Amino acid sequence: MPNDKAAALVGSTATVYYDGVKDGVSSRSRRVTVRLVGQPVILAAPRLTGVTGTTYNLDLIIGSHQEVVVPAYGFMAVGQSVTLVWEGITASGSSVYQTWTRPIEQASQIGLPISFQVEKAYATALVGGSLRVSYRVASLGQAYASEVLLLAVSGQVNTLPAPETDPHFPGGQVDPGQVGNTVAVVVRANPALLPGDSISVHWHGRPDASINLTASFPSTGDLSVQIARVPYITGNANGAVDVWYDARRNGVIVGSSRFLTLTIGEAGQQPWPAPIVNDATGGQANPLSPIRPGTSNTPNTATVVLTDSRLAEGDTVSVVWRYLDGTPAANFSASVGSDRTGLVSVPSSVIATSLDSTIEVVCAVFRNGQLIGTSPALRLQVLGMPQSALPTPAIIQAPGADLDVSNLNGDATATVAAWPLIALGQRYWLRAHGNLSDGSATTIELASDRPVTSLNAVTHVIPLARLQALRDGSDLTLEMRVAFDSPA
Structure with missing residues (x-):
């Protein structure tokens, strides 16, 4: 039925x-x-973004497309399709008819409006005429038609010639690597423009890389408006930019131009620089010492620095820290600040696991979640931990060089101060070596393959009975080993 x-x-x-x-x-x-009971389902009419009332003024359209929104409807389901119907009558009485279809393929689409982007050309042709916009929902072999949005179309037809650029980009293809600091948008002199006309040049791409500039048309020659490479070209990498202008005389619009569409290539077409690594002194460090220069045991820090004019505030610089065989060791990232420099701190635990090895450092740059560039790899040598920087184990009950077992009332306590680059999860071993009363060697295992659970000193008990079994006057040696490459 x-x-x-x-x-x-x-x-x-x-x-x-x-x-x-x-x-x-x-x-x-x-x-x-x-x-038959119930309420018939009525599909609400679509709406045109930025359009209110019953008049559709094309001068209010920003960009080269008009967004048409189909509201969510109650019986939305995966497998349906929505067809937008664009029917118009021109001022001369001829008709314009176009349809676009969008499928509903995922559950995440249900309950959300559906957006269509209609090229402005389909509206420009209707100036002085009328427009009917509706849609059809196809579901289980049935078609359901929506209410109709009826609009009278007004506005200025885009009859002025499109702007040009200097340099010229054949086919509208822009290679960011071949662009200087600026690009000129050129409005050529033509009979419709007079000296003193207010010309508004529109450069529309991504929201954070679009600009509108206004200048007076000169008394002689062409009008040239400079567009900065950063962020208006680099910020639209892997995207498109619509460029056009409109002219006003005494505040009244006298014409709008046709569109020039530029396709911006990948920002990575111009190679990104390799990063550098700075240590705690603020200077470049390669090799990187785990101990801060000028100190005996103060842990060093490391910051990955990426400098490039294409970076913009809010970009994300993600660092890939990997071994020479390509095995990833760590990934960490930071947002670019107002200074437009990528500064990413290297966690101390990453430095610790990289001791005595050569690391490759690669930066990936993301803008609005999209990858816009990848740097070449920096080979960074990370030095091993110097023996002199590690603390010496001690026995709390032996403040000097002697441990008087006869004065102990219980077990003794071995302690090792926190060492540089200590990290939770690192494994360590602590042993005491001595000689029994018969002269034979003995080892007292205090900790074997134990994880670090605190960033403070490590302490372990030496049983009194084991100490009493040692030869009087013999040496007792504490040995501590740490595996820096095993943090949790």
Whole structure:
């Protein structure tokens, strides 16, 4: 039963039956009477972004496309499709008809409006005429039509010639690597423009890389407006920019230009520089020492620095810290600040796991979640931990060089102060070596393959009985080993 016919019967009754033919003899089934109840589903009309009322003024369209929004409807489901219908009558009486279809393929689309982008050319052709916009929902073999949005179309037809650029980009293809600090948008002199006309040049790409500039048309020659490379070209990498202008005379618009569309290539077409690594002194460090220069045991720090004019505030610089065989060791990132320099601190635990090895450092730059560039790799040598920077184990009950076991009332305590680049999860071993009363060597295992659970000193008990078994006057040596490459 077609939806429109069923909807027309709501509130009334209907009789349903069927006719059949068997052996050439027709017969009719029993009749069933049903009452149609409920509320017919009415699909609301679509809306045009930026358009209110019943007049569609093309001068208010920003950019080369008009957004048409189909509101979410109650029976949305995966597998349906929505077709936008754009029907217009031009000022001369000819018709314009175009459709676009969008499928509903994912559950995440349900309950959300559907956006269509209609090229401005389909609206420009209707200046002085009218426009009807509607949509159809196809579901389970049925088509459901929406209410119609009816608009009168007004505005200035884009009859002025499109702007040009200096340098010229063949085919509108822009290689960011071949662009200087600025690009000129050139409005050529033409009979429609007079000296003193107010010319507004529009450069529209991504929201954070678009600009509108206004200047007076000169008394002689062409008008040239400079567009900065950063961020208006680099910020639109892997995207497109629409460039056009409109002219006003004494505050009244006298014309708008056709559009020049530029396709901006990948920012990475101009190679990104390799990063550098600065240490705690603020200077470049390669090799990188784990101990701050000028100190005996103060841990050093490391900051990955990426400098490039294409970086913009809010970009994300992600650092890939990997071994020479390509095995990733760590990933960490930071946002670019107002100084437009990528500064990413290297966690101390990453420095610790990289001791005595050569690391490759690569930076990936993201803007609005999209990758816009990748740096070449920096080979960074990370030095090993010097023995002199590590603390010496001690026994709390032996403030000097002697441990008097006869004065102990219980177990002794071995302690090791926190060492440079200590990290939770690092594994360590602590042993005491001595000689028994018969002269034979013995080892007292205090900690074996234990994880660091605190960033303070490590302490372990030496059982009194083991100490009493040692030869009087013999040496007791504490040995501590740490695996820096094993943090949690």
